[in-house]
Amino acid sequence: xxxxxxxxxxxxxxxxxxxxxxxxxxxxxxxxxxxxxxxxxxxxxxxxxxxxxxxxxxxxxxxxxxxxxxxxxxxxxxxxxxxxxxxxxxxxxxxxxxxxxxxxxxxx
Numbered sequence: 644x645x646x647x648x649x650x651x652x653x654x655x656x657x658x659x660x661x662x663x664x665x666x667x668x669x670x671x672x673x674x675x676x677x678x679x680x681x682x683x684x685x686x687x688x689x690x691x692x693x694x695x696x697x698x699x700x701x702x703x704x705x706x707x708x709x710x711x712x713x714x715x716x717x718x719x720x721x722x723x724x725x726x727x728x729x730x731x732x733x734x735x736x737x738x739x740x741x742x743x744x745x746x747x748x749x750x751x
Contacts, residue, residue, distance in 0.1 A: 662685070663685040666683070666684040666685045666688075667683050667684070667685065668683070668684055669681055669682065669683060669684075670682065670683070670684045670687055672687060
């Protein structure tokens, strides 16, 4: 599987490198207040891709921190309930014991 992913990565690199070589013409990017930025098309595309990825990660950070905080609270609640029940932590090496079954009482 690692070999296949390496081959796919090499193919994608070659494709993107060829794309970069074919798109070296200069482009103008016009901002407000007559600000202008000139550069190769492929660098402009790369810069906007990186900026979009960074903004996406920034948009996800509150959600990630909230989920971590909730997971910690749930873990503390589970530990408190286990200690209150007297079970403590469950040892995964020992299999669970079946409930005891009382033998049937003779009928009178």
